[in-house]
Amino acid sequence: MTGAQTSMRRTDARSHRAPREGVLLVNLGSPDAPRTPDVRRYLREFLSDPRVIDLPPLPRWLLLNLFILPFRPRRPLARPQPTTACAGSPSWACWS
Numbered sequence: 001m002t003g004a005q006t007s008m009r010r011t012d013a014r015s016h017r018a019p020r021e022g023v024l025l026v027n028l029g030s031p032d033a034p035r036t037p038d039v040r041r042y043l044r045e046f047l048s049d050p051r052v053i054d055l056p057p058l059p060r061w062l063l064l065n066l067f068i069l070p071f072r073p074r075r076p077l078a079r080p081q082p083t084t085a086c087a088g089s090p091s092w093a094c095w096s
Contacts, residue, residue, distance in 0.1 A: 028046060029042070029046075030042065036073045036074055037073075039072075039073040040069055040073040043064075043068065043069060043072060043073060044064065044069060047060075047068060048060070048064065
């Protein structure tokens with residue numbers, strides 16, 4: 001078998017594999033405080049990004065300013081309290 005045949009066989013084997021998928025976790029920040037104006041400011045900045053709401057600018061603006069921002073920031077913002085059994089544990093494992 002020549003080097004070209006070996007190379008071609010490797011390429012064929014790779015082309016039949018299923019596409020690889022993954023998950024990317026990103027910290028997108030949070031409001032400065034759990035108060036309505038801070039939550040509204042955060043949501044406006046975050047949801048105005050065209051990569052977050054995949055709509056043309058006008059429908060995205062209408063959705064954000066007529067349906068999301070007038071109502072969502074007013075909902076109670078209860079923060080979870082850490083349990084007492086979490087001393088020394090990573091923070092993600094400490095929320096009940």
